[in-house]
Amino acid sequence: MEARDTEGAKVLVADDDRSMSFFLTELLRSEGHKVLQAFDGLECFELIKKEEPDVVLLDVRMPGLDGLEVLKRAKEIGSKAQFIVITAFDSKEIGVEAIRIGAFDYFPKPLDKDEVRIVVKRAAWVKALEEENIALKAQRESRARFGGLIGKSKAMRALYDQMEMLLDVPVTVLITGESGTGKELAAEALHYLGPRKDKPFVKINCVAIPDSLLESELFGHEKGAFTGAVERKLGKLERANGGSVLLDEIGDMGLAVQAKLLRFLQEHTVERLGGSGSIPVDVRVMASTNCDLMERVREGRFREDLYYRLNVVNLRLPPLRERPEDVPFLVEHFLEKFGKAFGKKGIKVSEDTMEILLQYQWPGNVRELENAIQRAVVMCKGKLITPELLPEHIRPAEGPQGRIHKGAQEETLDLSSRLEELEKKLIMEALSRAGGRRQEAARLLNVTRQTLHNKILKYGLEGWDEM
Numbered sequence: 311m312e313a314r315d316t317e318g319a320k321v322l323v324a325d326d327d328r329s330m331s332f333f334l335t336e337l338l339r340s341e342g343h344k345v346l347q348a349f350d351g352l353e354c355f356e357l358i359k360k361e362e363p364d365v366v367l368l369d370v371r372m373p374g375l376d377g378l379e380v381l382k383r384a385k386e387i388g389s390k391a392q393f394i395v396i397t398a399f400d401s402k403e404i405g406v407e408a409i410r411i412g413a414f415d416y417f418p419k420p421l422d423k424d425e426v427r428i429v430v431k432r433a434a435w436v437k438a439l440e441e442e443n444i445a446l447k448a449q450r451e452s453r454a455r456f457g458g459l460i461g462k463s464k465a466m467r468a469l470y471d472q473m474e475m476l477l478d479v480p481v482t483v484l485i486t487g488e489s490g491t492g493k494e495l496a497a498e499a500l501h502y503l504g505p506r507k508d509k510p511f512v513k514i515n516c517v518a519i520p521d522s523l524l525e526s527e528l529f530g531h532e533k534g535a536f537t538g539a540v541e542r543k544l545g546k547l548e549r550a551n552g553g554s555v556l557l558d559e560i561g562d563m564g565l566a567v568q569a570k571l572l573r574f575l576q577e578h579t580v581e582r583l584g585g586s587g588s589i590p591v592d593v594r595v596m597a598s599t600n601c602d603l604m605e606r607v608r609e610g611r612f613r614e615d616l617y618y619r620l621n622v623v624n625l626r627l628p629p630l631r632e633r634p635e636d637v638p639f640l641v642e643h644f645l646e647k648f649g650k651a652f653g654k655k656g657i658k659v660s661e662d663t664m665e666i667l668l669q670y671q672w673p674g675n676v677r678e679l680e681n682a683i684q685r686a687v688v689m690c691k692g693k694l695i696t697p698e699l700l701p702e703h704i705r706p707a708e709g710p711q712g713r714i715h716k717g718a719q720e721e722t723l724d725l726s727s728r729l730e731e732l733e734k735k736l737i738m739e740a741l742s743r744a745g746g747r748r749q750e751a752a753r754l755l756n757v758t759r760q761t762l763h764n765k766i767l768k769y770g771l772e773g774w775d776e777m
Contacts, residue, residue, distance in 0.1 A: 319434035322346045322363040324354035324380070325396070326372045330419075334367060334426065341427055343434075351375025358384050363391050363438045365430055368413075370397040370404060378408060385412045392433035396421070443598045448592065457607075460496040460643050460676075461636035465628040469496075476623060478503040482575065484620045485598040487627030490677030492599040494558065496625060501554040506594060512546045516557055517763045520749045521564035526583055529570065535584025547580050549594045560597040560620065561606055562763060565613065572616045595620070601767070609642030611772070630672040630679065637668055640676060644683035645695075654687055659695040666697055670704050737762070741771070 321343045325331045328349065335345045346361055348354035352374040358366065366384075370377040395408040395416040405416040405636050414433045417425060459466070476483060477500065485493045494513070501511045519527055526535075530545030547555060556562070563571070574580060575595065579588035597620045606612035614654065629638070641659060649655045659667070672678055684697040697705055744750035752762040766772060 318342055318344065319364040319437070320344045320346070320361065321430060322348060322354065322357055322361065324366060324377070325369040326346040327369070328348055337423060337426060341431070343430070351377070351380045355380050355383055358389055358391060358706065359387065365433045366391045366393045367430070368393050370395060378411060381408065381411050381413060390437065392437045394429055394433060403517055413636060449693070459492055459499060460640050461633055462639065463633035463636045465633045466636060469625070469627070469640045469772060473500060473626060480594045482620055482622045483625055484598045484623070485625045485627065487594060487600065488629050488675055489600050490675030491627035491629055492676055493627055496554065496627060497556040497596045497598065499687050500596065505554050509553055510550045511554050512550040513556045513558060514546050515559060517562040518760050519561040520759060521567060524563065524567050525570060528567065529580045531583035532585045532712050535582070539584065545580060545582065547574065547591055547593055548589060551591050552593070554594040555594060556594065557597040559599055561599040561601040561603055561612060568613045572613060572619060575619045606772070630675045634668055637679070638664065640679055641667060644680050646686065648684050648687040652687055654690065657687055657690055657693055657695060663695050663697050663700065666700060666705060733765070734771070737765055737769065737771060
């Protein structure tokens with residue numbers, strides 16, 4: 311860790327003695343540091359603000375501003391640099407004052423080369439350690455703040471900022487992103503961190519409920535409204551009154567139900583099936599999807615007016631491949647989670663395992679990583695997860711054995727592709743026979759509607775079904 315964190319530090323040398331500045335610059339560059347130079351106090355202070363160095367070697371006696379004044383001003387603006395004060399006088403009082411103001415260390419001239427190397431290296435190490443602690447603290451705070459949404463990457467920080475702005479504003483939110491990115495977690499965070507946290511949070515999986523039943527699930531029905539309606543039933547929108555509702559996989563909702571949902575968003579009232587009056591409902595609506603709703607609008611499979619009603623604010627969950635720097639934090643979280651669940655606390659991943667995890671593209675996103683770590687923890691017999699404990703498709707093939715395995719894998723993939731082509735044709739035929747009705751096509755194929763929906767997405771057959 312020390313070599314990684316201290317080599318290549320950005321060091322600012324501030325000394326009006328040009329021969330001393332040259333000596334220090336060459337010495338520190340030979341140690342692999344990037345060195346900046348300033349020859350008076352004002353120039354030094356400007357470089358501190360502009361360049362944000364890791365370490366500043368600061369002479370006390372300089373024109374413009376003396377070293378102690380530069381140190382004071384730098385601390386006032388929140389500089390995180392480590393300051394090493396240099397004085398031509400063997401004065402303990404100046405050194406003590408510098409430490410009191412916030413200097414990392416001090417030493418008098420003439421300078422000892424070895425001492426300079428050691429102190430600068432130690433200061434850079436402390437700076438790196440402080441940055442790491444700040445990052446870990448921010449990670450813990452974001453984890454506590456946003457539940458299962460974990461990450462400190464630029465993309466995730468932007469997401470957190472956007473969510474913060476939405477907490478107290480009851481606008482409709484469309485949450486988009488690939489499967490496994492955490493769309494449901496984002497919806498839960500918006501509800502439980504906002505003013506509606508003590509009210510119901512209701513989730514409705516639009517793809518798991520047939521269109522014939524989805525209307526009743528959303529809006530409820532009166533006794534006798536249809537065959538089998540033996541009693542009044544409140545819809546989920548009405549049950550969520552005062553709280554929030556998540557319409558999961560909204561893109562799979564049929565056009566007839568879309569029309570009723572649009573009316574609800576416009577009027578904030580529900581009409582139960584078989585009922586005769588409108589019931590006011592105060593609910594925050596969030597919708598999520600992993601498909602391109604605008605593309606479905608162009609295809610006539612999703613109402614354009616409903617799309618704009620839902621998409622007041624778009625919250626996009628970035629895929630894991632766009633934020634690989636978050637992988638170590640996610641791994642740490644899942645190791646802690648499953649270590650506790652399975653009584654295997656203290657398990658770590660080896661460096662080569664982590665390298666594999668960082669290189670993999672994670673098409674299944676955070677959910678796939680979670681499953682991989684869960685499997686590895688279950689299979690781990692000691693305290694260290696090594697590459698062979700990862701799922702086979704994640705591990706890269708290497709060496710002669712790897713090449714043999716790769717050849718066999720290619721043969722398997724060839725067979726798999728043929729089976730997939732056959733499966734695709736069967737799904738197309740079933741959809742054609744069913745007139746595009748998914749429920750009927752699922753019955754013909756003897757699979758669940760959810761399974762059929764996943765296969766349709768997999769093979770890009772969205773245009774074959776009726777919306």
